Amino acid sequence: MTIHIGVVGTGMIGQDHIRRITDVVTGADVVAVADVDFDRAEEVASGINARALPTGHDVINDSLVDAVVVTSWGPTHAEYVLAAIEAGKYVFCEKPLATTAEDCLRIIEAEQAFGRRLVQVGFMRRYDAGYRSMKRVIDGGEIGSPLVMHCAHRNRTVPESYHSEMAVQDTAVHEIDTVRWLLDDEIVSAQVIKPRKTTKRFEHLQDPQIMLFETASGARIDLEVFVNCQYGYDIQCETVGETGVVRLPDPADVWLRSSAQLRTNVLQGWEQRFAAAFDLEFVEWVASMHDGRLAGPSAWDGYAAAVITDATTEALHSGRVVAVTLKDRPAFYGS
Amino acid sequence: MTIHIGVVGTGMIGQDHIRRITDVVTGADVVAVADVDFDRAEEVASGINARALPTGHDVINDSLVDAVVVTSWGPTHAEYVLAAIEAGKYVFCEKPLATTAEDCLRIIEAEQAFGRRLVQVGFMRRYDAGYRSMKRVIDGGEIGSPLVMHCAHRNRTVPESYHSEMAVQDTAVHEIDTVRWLLDDEIVSAQVIKPRKTTKRFEHLQDPQIMLFETASGARIDLEVFVNCQYGYDIQCETVGETGVVRLPDPADVWLRSSAQLRTNVLQGWEQRFAAAFDLEFVEWVASMHDGRLAGPSAWDGYAAAVITDATTEALHSGRVVAVTLKDRPAFYGS
Amino acid sequence: MTIHIGVVGTGMIGQDHIRRITDVVTGADVVAVADVDFDRAEEVASGINARALPTGHDVINDSLVDAVVVTSWGPTHAEYVLAAIEAGKYVFCEKPLATTAEDCLRIIEAEQAFGRRLVQVGFMRRYDAGYRSMKRVIDGGEIGSPLVMHCAHRNRTVPESYHSEMAVQDTAVHEIDTVRWLLDDEIVSAQVIKPRKTTKRFEHLQDPQIMLFETASGARIDLEVFVNCQYGYDIQCETVGETGVVRLPDPADVWLRSSAQLRTNVLQGWEQRFAAAFDLEFVEWVASMHDGRLAGPSAWDGYAAAVITDATTEALHSGRVVAVTLKDRPAFYGS
Amino acid sequence: MTIHIGVVGTGMIGQDHIRRITDVVTGADVVAVADVDFDRAEEVASGINARALPTGHDVINDSLVDAVVVTSWGPTHAEYVLAAIEAGKYVFCEKPLATTAEDCLRIIEAEQAFGRRLVQVGFMRRYDAGYRSMKRVIDGGEIGSPLVMHCAHRNRTVPESYHSEMAVQDTAVHEIDTVRWLLDDEIVSAQVIKPRKTTKRFEHLQDPQIMLFETASGARIDLEVFVNCQYGYDIQCETVGETGVVRLPDPADVWLRSSAQLRTNVLQGWEQRFAAAFDLEFVEWVASMHDGRLAGPSAWDGYAAAVITDATTEALHSGRVVAVTLKDRPAFYGS
Incomplete structure (x- = not known):
């Protein structure tokens, strides 16, 4: 069973993670992407046979999307992570989890309200x-x-x-x-x-x-x-x-x-220094979703x-x- | 497009390469396997949703198989590699290419007769x-x-x-x-x-x-x-x-x-020492088949x-x- | 010409410096020693054919002594260094130069009054x-x-x-x-x-x-x-x-x-780690006295x-x- | 008691050993030297307050010379080492001990005839x-x-x-x-x-x-x-x-x-790489002569x-x- 991933934010790090999910990780693919620059989203999507959607929320709520990767501009992280939790979907958020401690707390509360871990933060070291x-x-x-x-x-x-x-x-x-x-x-x-x-x-x-x-x-x-x-x-x-x-x-x-x-x-x-760590981060994240038990850095660590x-x-x-x-x-x- | 691989020989190294193709390499999967021990072949096949076939030749000639990995007992390598060339399929053969120089020469001649490179030998270093x-x-x-x-x-x-x-x-x-x-x-x-x-x-x-x-x-x-x-x-x-x-x-x-x-x-x-090399060997082999141009160790190197x-x-x-x-x-x- | 050295303080570090001057350094020898424990001074002196004198001041003012090494208890350093300056003799003082900044200043003033450098402090690194x-x-x-x-x-x-x-x-x-x-x-x-x-x-x-x-x-x-x-x-x-x-x-x-x-x-x-440094410290100190120009750590460094x-x-x-x-x-x- | 050393051969390595005996080693000094180039011998001798003698044999047989260092041209080594043994004096010979195995054997026989070890060969490693x-x-x-x-x-x-x-x-x-x-x-x-x-x-x-x-x-x-x-x-x-x-x-x-x-x-x-080894070689050679028991590389090792x-x-x-x-x-x- 392949986990279908939606990516919010197709800048440099977003593209790198898309390449990673596509070329390095088995058991997952990228099916939908969004970006503030829609043309860029379309260009990235076409290269991997995925769909470019108008907004991050469209990606998060897309019925084909099983899990979300948030690699948009930092100040938007909290909003997308909260939306993913609301949708009951796993979400991998690049650091920072949110730009304020208050927003991190909101995420923690939402996740606890949901009842099990959905959020992983991108501390690749x-x-x-x-x-x-x-x-x-x-x-x-x-x-x-x-x-x-x-x-x-x-x-x-x-x-x-x-x-x-x-x-x-x-x-x-x-x-x-x-x-x-x-x-x-x-x-x-x-x-x-x-x-x-x-x-x-x-x-x-x-x-x-x-x-x-x-x-x-x-x-x-x-x-x-x-x-x-x-x-x-x-x-x-x-x-x-x-x-x-x-x-x-x-x-x-x-x-x-x-x-x-x-x-x-x-x-x-850092791309060279931590290339293997980034790869393993996604390999283990996808494996942990297959297992149904996240083990990586949590929303608490992000807070x-x-x-x-x-x-x-x-x-x-x-x-x-x-x-x-x-x-x-x-x-x-x-x- | 996924390259469908058939594996001849499901001993330790065969299983390791199957795991590699399944879990590490993208763009390829294992669809058929054979082994002198048919029970072992079946057990391995069931774990990856592939078919166990009676003989290596059945794997090589299977219509769903695009490329062959030969990891059987050394003395059988030449026979399977020659069969793969005859079937016009890419074949990755663990060392040795053959147990005699004469058999290596037969492979070289067959490959040249076919007209382009099909054979890669498993020199992972x-x-x-x-x-x-x-x-x-x-x-x-x-x-x-x-x-x-x-x-x-x-x-x-x-x-x-x-x-x-x-x-x-x-x-x-x-x-x-x-x-x-x-x-x-x-x-x-x-x-x-x-x-x-x-x-x-x-x-x-x-x-x-x-x-x-x-x-x-x-x-x-x-x-x-x-x-x-x-x-x-x-x-x-x-x-x-x-x-x-x-x-x-x-x-x-x-x-x-x-x-x-x-x-x-x-x-x-050696498994730890060359783990990354084995992975890259298969990643590049699959990529080179997608490109249509083998670049790894050749039948000549095997000879x-x-x-x-x-x-x-x-x-x-x-x-x-x-x-x-x-x-x-x-x-x-x-x- | 051999520089005749008097050593004030024949504890562990004093004995080590005496051995160094005797066995490692050429161009110098130890001719007189003193210690609060006169028996120890005598024992050390007998081993190197030197004289044990009753007090550090006797050593400093002995007419055969060209230069003084002070390796006595820290609180006595200032007194002996000042005495050596008064006697117009070179003096190597193990750290600390003195136990108070005030005493260090007194040494600096005395040395300047004398008109050229006489004091070296034992910073062997x-x-x-x-x-x-x-x-x-x-x-x-x-x-x-x-x-x-x-x-x-x-x-x-x-x-x-x-x-x-x-x-x-x-x-x-x-x-x-x-x-x-x-x-x-x-x-x-x-x-x-x-x-x-x-x-x-x-x-x-x-x-x-x-x-x-x-x-x-x-x-x-x-x-x-x-x-x-x-x-x-x-x-x-x-x-x-x-x-x-x-x-x-x-x-x-x-x-x-x-x-x-x-x-x-x-x-x-530290004896092993800095053995060569200690040796060189004394070799260069003796050489600099032969040259008439001290170059090692000064009284100012001690202050x-x-x-x-x-x-x-x-x-x-x-x-x-x-x-x-x-x-x-x-x-x-x-x- | 100082061991008085005569040096036969005042070329580069001879001068270096003279400097070593003079400046680094305690318990020994150089009192006489000879060289095929008498002017060079005189120049070297004057720098260390020693005498330049007309020939190596004069040095070896000089009554003030306790031990000999042979650093002359290789083909002359055997002759000087044999002369030193005949004089009953310790002799340190730079490698080679002799240029032929036969000459080495003559040295071995002479040394055995003398009855105790006199010869050390300069294998500084x-x-x-x-x-x-x-x-x-x-x-x-x-x-x-x-x-x-x-x-x-x-x-x-x-x-x-x-x-x-x-x-x-x-x-x-x-x-x-x-x-x-x-x-x-x-x-x-x-x-x-x-x-x-x-x-x-x-x-x-x-x-x-x-x-x-x-x-x-x-x-x-x-x-x-x-x-x-x-x-x-x-x-x-x-x-x-x-x-x-x-x-x-x-x-x-x-x-x-x-x-x-x-x-x-x-x-x-090599001067930098083995500087400390050369120093220790002479320190231990001199110490072993003081002890009366040579311990370094022997004439047998030279043979x-x-x-x-x-x-x-x-x-x-x-x-x-x-x-x-x-x-x-x-x-x-x-x-």
Whole structure:
């Protein structure tokens, strides 16, 4: 049985997920798409023998659509996710789940009212082989209780439209989810430190930033976000426990000895770095729908990310330590 | 349009390829299978909603079957591949293409008579990301002309049924194909050196073996085959050129610091080491059939591997350098 | 011409330096020693054919002594260094130069009054090959202007006498000097973050600690001090510049593949990690005395370290960001 | 008590050892030197306050000279070593001990006649930290019984005067001694394989060469000698045992991420690669003379190296496997 998917938003990431569902994932296909740019929707649809519909709501409510992928503009996410829940359909929503914590709460309430999980949020790092191996090491007790994490998130460059808050909302949000998941712990406060700005930047942008997080159990995380590091896309993560330290590997490529150096390539984009993770994310999402039990990042994780990024953004502006105040976690979302 | 595949041989590797075509590859499905053990064929068929047919020839000649995968017992390969060519169908044959060079030649002649490529041989290392990166480096001139290659092929253990000739025919055959492909050069002689046998072995088995190859251009390759190395599955390859050296990376996994050591896991089996390569092999095979132009390892590569492994086996027994005598390469198979 | 050295303090580190001057360094010997434990001084002296004198002042003022090494108890350092300056003799003082910033200032003033440099402070990391290579990379502009540094200082365990302030005064002080030297920049503020304490500790000890420093140019440094990490002695340092990142290597030892793992040893103590640095420190100190021009860490560096560690200690207690207030740097000590 | 050393031969390596004895080693000094170029001898002597004597024999027989270092032209080694033995003085002889196996035998006989060890041969790799660590791993049984070794000896370039036999006599001789020492086993045969020559060479030179050795216990060694590899000085060594594999590390230097690459420097010369080994070689030689018990590479090791390099040279010319025929090892030289 094939799961028929409708995609709302056919921009770059939407098209990439459509290609993934079409070419990589078995057991699912894309049958309907919509976009604010209807011509683009039609062009994408024609390439995969799907229908372009006038609006996202038309896609969500289409009788042939079993599940929805939301890859539209962030501010529209909540509306479409809520519509999908109302239609009783599974919905995969790219981050952010919603642009405000309030909207995330509305989604959580709607999902609970529906009675079982329908929503998955696109935190793809949980599907990366390296992070999964790190989680096995931590969960297996191989480093003892985690005390400290050191993270770095570096991009080669960002466009001029990228502003300082996006370092939190769009960039650090990945580490925020990853930390919560790896440590099985909740972030309770945030602080942002502003190093001297790189001169290889746009004047308006605070880059790099050092973000500091504290968890409920007292673990401390430092995260360097540096989105104009010039040399490549580089994700580093190290967890320090009571008896050992576990570290993500650098991606493996051939080693070259020439011209007095030993060297290997650094990847240049997140598309390459997390290509396999994106694939697995959709493979497992489709498999979990076939099983009838979602297992990926939940609406609660989307809500927590929203509250934590809000606190971190406030910390960026205030220079102070900002407490994260989450609602009590409903039993519906596990412990 | 979906390519309907028939699978001849539903043992371990056959089942794995069926799973791959079903779960990983898009644009193809398995519609018919056969096996010497009909019950096994039926069991496999039922799991994927395909038909079990009495014989491999029934599968090959089935009107619904567009392409054939041959994963039966080695000595039967030639017969099925020839039948597929006669039926004008694409055929993917696991190594070996045939158990004798003569049978390989019959296949080459039949394929040429048909007039275009139908046969692909299952040398999956050409689809491994590391080897592909190494090939890009060599082809790009980054190390100058290749002069020497150092290879190691280590398995944790082998069963008692594994005998000394299998180190050549089943194990080294992978490096033999890889060397020819990486260097774009032909192997012209072989020698085998016998170190003291490991005591962690069966008495009958010469393990390890050091195989030495020479290519037409004068490059020299040494290959350690050690199939009871105890510690894991470990594939090493280094190419030394006039101006530089390129080396395969070890697979990337997390690094752990604990108990006075810095360490990472060594993979234990070829299934893990080459899982992504097997997947890509089938993805590209199916894509190339959709395009109507096979690009993977050809019947000629299968023939060359047969002649070279025969020479190497003779070298194992004689202790001498044995010349490899290939027919002239037909223009049909490129230069 | 041999430089005759007198050593004040013949405890563990004093004995190690005596062995170094005797067995490793050419062009110098130890002719007189003193210790609060006169028996110990006599025992040490007899082993190297030197004289044990009643007090440190006797050593400093001995007519045969050309230069002094102060390795006595920290609170006595200032007194002996001042005495050496008064005697017009070169003096190598193990860290700290003095236990108070005021005493450091007295030394600076005395040295300036004398008219040329006599004092060198024992910050041995400046002599480590890895750090020196990092400094060459930074100074050569290979990573652009430094913006961020990530450091970790991990010890296997510490004795019960080690208390939380020592993480700053005895441990972090090495990174404090190293950062100043590597970046050629001054630290202007400090903050200390307290993760959950490891349970593999003594109750009184805050371990680990995360220290945050800011420099005059706006670079930011995070330093994890974790003195009961259990697995070994591990020094990590990474400098992030505008165009690249440079990282200390792990010490090189053989790589072992066995039992499903690829692994290498982690050193267990600072003695092994910095053995070559200690040797070079004394070789260069003696050579610089022969040249008549001290080049190593100066009394000013000792003073700065004292002020910064005081501020960091205050930050540890207060939880706040504490400004570092240094006197203006005299031209005597370079720019 | 200082050991007074006389040096015969003040060329580049002689001057380097003189500097080492003078500046690095404690407990020894150089008091007399000789050279075929007396002016050079005088110049060197004046720099260290030693005497230049007319001939090597004058140095050896000088009453102030306790021990001799022979760093003259290879063909003169045997004569000076025999003279030192006749004078009853310790003698450190740079490789080769003698240019013929016959002369080595004369030295062995003279030394045995004298009644205790006086001769040490300059195989400095036994003093390299990495090789020593590898030996500890092998001797400790951590990889089981050794079966195979893979070695590579690469130089950036060699001068035109370097000819094909020097790849054996001057270059491979280091691995020949190292293999014997690491495996505690004797080499019994040699074969040389000639890859296509690099075009970055002088026409007369066979470069690279692959040398194959067999030991008495049946271990097999392959050694790539490539003295115009262009990219640096690179020494690789891997020992494969019944249960594991141990490999030399690459020298540790900082890691740089910039311009889309992760890279570290490759050393360019043996002087840098083995600087610490050379130092330790002399430190331990001097210490062993103080103890009265030589422990380094013996005249027997020098003899074995001569016989094995002779066999390997014959193998280079003949293309055949050449047996190594050593005399029985006298009990005088241990088992």
